[in-house]
Amino acid sequence: MPDPVFFKSGIYTRVFHPGGSQGYPGRRFSYGVVQMQKQIKIPALILFILLQALVGSCLGIFALSGYRTESLPESVYVGDISIGGMNYEEAGAKLSEYNDFLRTNGRLQIEVGEDSYTISYDDIDAEINVEATLDKIFHDLSGYALSALVAGADSRREYEPVVVFNEGKLSAQTEKIFGRYNHDPVPASYRVENGKLVYIPETPGIKLDYRALEKRISDHIGSLDENALVIPQDDPEIFASVSSDVSDKVLDFRYILSSSRIPLGETVTEEEKEIAEALNGNIVKPGEKIKLSEMLDLKNPAPEGRKDLLNRAATAVYQAFLPIKGIISVNRRQSETILPYAEPGLEAVIEGEYGDLVLENSSGETLMLLCEIRDRMLCCYVAAPDDIPSGIIASVRRDFVEPPVIYTVTGDLKKGESRVVSEGQAGFTVEVVRIIGNERVTLYTDRYDPVSCVVEVGESPLQTGSK
Numbered sequence: 001m002p003d004p005v006f007f008k009s010g011i012y013t014r015v016f017h018p019g020g021s022q023g024y025p026g027r028r029f030s031y032g033v034v035q036m037q038k039q040i041k042i043p044a045l046i047l048f049i050l051l052q053a054l055v056g057s058c059l060g061i062f063a064l065s066g067y068r069t070e071s072l073p074e075s076v077y078v079g080d081i082s083i084g085g086m087n088y089e090e091a092g093a094k095l096s097e098y099n100d101f102l103r104t105n106g107r108l109q110i111e112v113g114e115d116s117y118t119i120s121y122d123d124i125d126a127e128i129n130v131e132a133t134l135d136k137i138f139h140d141l142s143g144y145a146l147s148a149l150v151a152g153a154d155s156r157r158e159y160e161p162v163v164v165f166n167e168g169k170l171s172a173q174t175e176k177i178f179g180r181y182n183h184d185p186v187p188a189s190y191r192v193e194n195g196k197l198v199y200i201p202e203t204p205g206i207k208l209d210y211r212a213l214e215k216r217i218s219d220h221i222g223s224l225d226e227n228a229l230v231i232p233q234d235d236p237e238i239f240a241s242v243s244s245d246v247s248d249k250v251l252d253f254r255y256i257l258s259s260s261r262i263p264l265g266e267t268v269t270e271e272e273k274e275i276a277e278a279l280n281g282n283i284v285k286p287g288e289k290i291k292l293s294e295m296l297d298l299k300n301p302a303p304e305g306r307k308d309l310l311n312r313a314a315t316a317v318y319q320a321f322l323p324i325k326g327i328i329s330v331n332r333r334q335s336e337t338i339l340p341y342a343e344p345g346l347e348a349v350i351e352g353e354y355g356d357l358v359l360e361n362s363s364g365e366t367l368m369l370l371c372e373i374r375d376r377m378l379c380c381y382v383a384a385p386d387d388i389p390s391g392i393i394a395s396v397r398r399d400f401v402e403p404p405v406i407y408t409v410t411g412d413l414k415k416g417e418s419r420v421v422s423e424g425q426a427g428f429t430v431e432v433v434r435i436i437g438n439e440r441v442t443l444y445t446d447r448y449d450p451v452s453c454v455v456e457v458g459e460s461p462l463q464t465g466s467k
């Protein structure tokens with residue numbers, strides 16, 4: 001019987017018997033050997049895969065360590081900084097040197113309309129991340145030999161630097177600079193000019209989108225652009241327009257129902273302007289009360305000049321509202337003496353601990369108080385959407401009482417001589433009426449006591465008899 005012939009193929013060993021007639025089946029394999037080889041098949045594949053991964057990792061490590069020793073092409077720039085012909089360490093030293101320059105001289109210039117602002121790079125810790133920048137460049141140029149065939153070895157290659165900065169410090173700088181551009185919307189309003197009602201449309205507000213602003217600034221810093229960053233004031237991405245919550249709730253005031261004029265001092269003072277501004281634009285809905293204490297500070301009337309000004313303001317407001325039908329006086333104090341700027345019975349003064357002027361709006365209409373200073377007068381007006389009944393108010397004096405006379409003896413006068421020191425005033429009652437068309441309604445009456453007349457004489461006018 002011929003000896004078996006062995007053939008090796010891969011990791012399998014096949015045994016071939018030339019003949020099968022002598023107890024050896026023709027062309028049969030030794031299955032014991034094959035089965036043994038199958039048992040080691042799977043571990044061998046795993047070993048092969050691991051070997052491939054190890055080789056790839058080694059090649060990567062060699063590539064990362066190798067490119068640090070190679071030189072860059074001649075025309076490589078980071079922004080405007082040339083690092084061509086340098087290896088990794090040399091390029092790193094060049095960029096680090098530029099970082100020193102940035103910390104000392106780097107500036108971010110921002111222009112908003114006519115305004116210009118400067119942020120120092122040192123204030124926000126801005127600098128080039130040298131390692132990240134160079135890693136990006138060297139990785140990109142790892143296939144330089146192929147790209148040089150296409151673009152030419154001397155073609156200029158510009159790379160943007162990887163710039164880092166302190167985001168918190170940048171936010172603080174932008175809020176400090178741009179906070180002034182934030183402002184609330186001014187709702188639509190009314191004012192009077194020379195007695196005429198003027199409507200003022202709403203002025204939209206501005207709300208800055210700080211995220212969009214900081215992204216714009218970050219992109220500019222990242223490019224190391226030395227030119228100013230120009231941000232138009234009408235840029236909708238950064239300066240968002242906002243409206244007030246009451247923009248669609250402004251009533252259409254069309255009628256001036258009544259007015260008043262109270263004289264002020266010889267010159268306009270800032271305090272007078274502040275009071276007129278505080279009174280202007282107050283709105284009183286039907287059923288609500290008009291309270292002067294909610295418009296002006298009445299708790300600190302001193303000095304005397306301010307007290308007189310508050311009394312004049314209270315009188316102007318009182319006389320403006322009172323002619324309107326449905327206005328009820330709830331809390332109003334009269335003066336103890338006759339005032340030079342108002343008819344008796346038509347004044348309102350702030351006296352005592354709880355001094356205030358309170359009126360009730362029972363007119364059934366929303367009313368608005370408007371004020372202006374014109375011709376040295378505090379002028380108050382009451383406007384309404386509809387022309388509701390209003391008229392005039394008048395004071396009628398009656399029941400006069402002559403003032404008593406007080407005599408005082410002085411050595412400055414001779415016997416029979418006399419001198420009036422102060423004129424007295426007669427006492428009387430005032431009836432205050434509201435007249436609307438043919439309708440005349442008495443609102444209230446005020447009583448003014450007489451003021452004594454003081455006379456100096458050289459001898460007592462009283463007769464003295466002898467016993």
